[in-house]
Structures are given as structure tokens and as C-alpha cells.
Amino acid sequence: MKPIAIQLRTVVLGAALMAVALMAGALMAAPAVGQDLSGHWEGEITIPGQPLAIKLDLSRSGEEWEGSIDIPMQGAKGLALGAFDVIGETVEFQISGVPGTPTFVGTFRDDRIEGDFKQAGATMKFWLGRETLAGPNRPQEPKPPFPYREEEVAYENGAVGLAGTLTLPPGEGPFPAALLITGSGPQDRDEALVGHRPFWVLADHLTRAGIAVLRVDDRGVGGSSGGSVMESTSADFATDVITGVEFLKADVRIREIGVIGHSEGGVVGPMAAAQSEDIAFVVMMAGTGVSGSAILIEQLELIARAQGATEEMVASSLKLQRRAIAIISDDGPRDERKEQMRAVVEEQLAAAPETAALSGQEREQAIDQAVAGALNPWFEAFVKLDPRVALRQVKVPVLVLNGDLDLQVDADQNLGEIAQALMEGGNKDVTIRRFDKLNHLFQTSTTGSPSEYATIEETIAPVVLNTMSDWILDRFLDRQPEP
16 A cells, blocks of 8 residues: 555655646657767756655657656656757756756756756756666565476456466465555556565465465556556455456465465455355555545554654644544535535645745646546545455355554554454454564664665564565365365
């Protein structure tokens, strides 16, 4: 689950640049001077706390230029650039259509560009060169050769085509298997974010331990086609999971099939298990036990405090958050709710000093985006969802995992409610583990703030990986397939 707040998030690099992935750019205008800027560039923006790596590709056709920018730590690829110009040694270009007009202004000399990145009144240094930079250190990322088999697979859930990777231990099997379920927002099969690929690390660990693993691109992402994450709901994702379980069930190399869900995936897993008799176990990684609205309130407060917000700022943000949630939860006419939400967003915008430099058009665009993000089908359903309804129906073994520095799904708020709901449903096999010093991604963390995710080299703490594989193998490794 990405940090979710219904408050306006201005698009300032290092804070919310993932939002630019939704933006489109245009062809660049011809430069004033014919400097040879064509080709591949890599460099960094000096964000407070850590540099943010960027990659550019530029090409010229006649008097027009085309270009794109990648921001790997934010999962942004191929974002179009616009408003390109060169005057003497001065180079200028923008990421088009983004509030705050993100603009690079630098000096081009000896195959290097250095200068200022400006957005919404903030200025930071940047540089670009021709060399290839090393990516962030991710020591747990799997490296070949692999002692297991990988197969690219595809199947359909109605009009939605789903594509993924199946990893199988050596031998003929049959093997216990796990289907991985991503967190909120459009995610690829590796659940890639801020330079980490946690589901690849998890699949590698489990498969080496003797457990087959299927990890899948979300609907409309990567190799999957049809459907849209933001136009769907957790209930829709549960049908994708059930379809994946049916796909695995048809494979003679597979026996018991379970689901492992992270964050929102930890909610979707029990929803699928409540509907399918083919799911043999459930692992909830930072899954929730209270309503989406309660999660949002607690998440906002914990993250704000961790990032140094004053008590006055926290109180103001919570007041606006509760107003927004009330609007989303209302069943009144949509047009009326849009106007009400717009008023909330405008108030949030007025209280954000970093947005003072926005033009009138940029302000309107930011408001429209925030309103649309708060009133889409996925978010409306998430706010209203109570995961305890499905948990009371889950009878198979459940492993519940949470970190005590998780600021997005607070252990104190959720673990007791999950345990209570499972107990009320009569579940006899429930294991709950709370890990010291682990954040929402199950990394060893200092504060738990999402701002640490990218800076931590660890992708998933080994104790969590071992807990999952041991728990599954204790229950299913030595079982024989039913006749």
C-alpha cells in the first residue's frame, strides 16, 4: 500500500513525484542553437536527504526534438519532456503538464549539463552526464543462475488478461504453491517501488525453499491487459486472485495453493479465501483489520508526526481528512460530492506554502487531479471496506505479519482486530507475528517513515522471509496429494 492521504499532494520531487507518471508531454520545440544533445544522459537531482537519480533520452528530427525522462526510484519510465530550448550554453526543458512546472535550467559544456531544477517555488541542483550510473544497492535482489525454473504464464478473468511469472522448485513435484497479491495502486509482478522489487525477492526465497510461486502484473499493468486498477475495487482484485488459483490448480506440478498478500493484498487474500475452497492458506503481510477510513486517519497522523509536523499541522490535516472521508462515504449525488471535495482540496491547497508559486492554471489542474483521485471507484470502495467481514469467513490457516514501525498499517490498530475477527469465525489455526524495528515494507528501519524506503538497502528482512517459508513448509511440505 502506498501512503494514502486525501489531502492535496503537490508534485515536488522527492515527496510525490510518482504523480508525474500520470502526465503526458509533447514534442519539443527546436533548439535555438544546434548543440549536440542527442543520446542518453544520466544524473541526479540533489533532493534533501539523498540524491534522486534521473535518466534522459533525447533525439532530434529536423527542427523538432523528442525526449523522455526516467526516475527509477519513483518507478516512473518514459515521461515526455517539453519546452526545450538552448541559448548558447544554456539548456532548458520541462516535464510537461505537472503542477509547479518542473523545469531544468543548466549549462551544457563538455558532455555535461549542470544547473538548477525548479518546481513550485523550490530550487535544487541537478547534473547530467554521458556515463552510466550504478543503481541503488539492493543486495537481496536475485542473481542468476537460479536453482529453479521460471515460466512466463498468462490466463484470463473475463475481459481482463493477466500475465505473470511462475517459479518452480527442481524436481517433478507436486509442490505447495503461493500466489502473491500486490498492494494498492498499479503494481507490476515484482511489486517494484523506490528501487526495490520485494515480490521478486520473496518469490526467489520461497522457491529455493521448495514452494512454487506465481507473481502477476496487476490488471492493466505490464504484460496484463484490460481493466484498470483505479476503476476497479478490492472485490474485483479478489476475482483475479481466484482465477489465478484456478490456473494453478490445473497444473499437475502443484498441490496445495495459498495466497500471500501485502498491504491491500493482505485484505484481498482473505476476501478470495472466503469465496474459494481451493485456497489452502493465507499470509497477510501488513494487511488491515479495520475499515479503510480508519486506516487513512491513523496513517496520516503517524506519518505526519514522523516527518516532523507540528501539533497544529497534524490537527488541521486530520480535520480536513475526516471531512474528505465523510464526503467519499456519502451516497449523495456525485456532482454534489465533487463540489464538496473541491472545497476541501482548495482549503488544503491554501494551507500548503510550497504551492504558492503555482499559476492559476496549475492550481486548477492540481485541484482537479486531487478530486478525481479521491472520488474514483477504487478509493471510494477502499474507504468503505471493512476487512473483518471476510476474515470471519476464513477457515484455513492464516499467518499475520506486521512491523512495529509500520506507519501505514499500524500494528496496534490492526493486529488485535484481525485476531478477533478470525476467532469469531471459528478459525483454529492463526499465527500472529509482530516484528521489532520493521516498517511497512518489512525493512529494518529507524523511524518507519515512507521517506526511508528508498534509502534502506534491505528489501525484506530475512527473519520475515524465513518466518513465511517455515510456516508454509511446516503445514504442507510433507503432505501427500489427495487421490
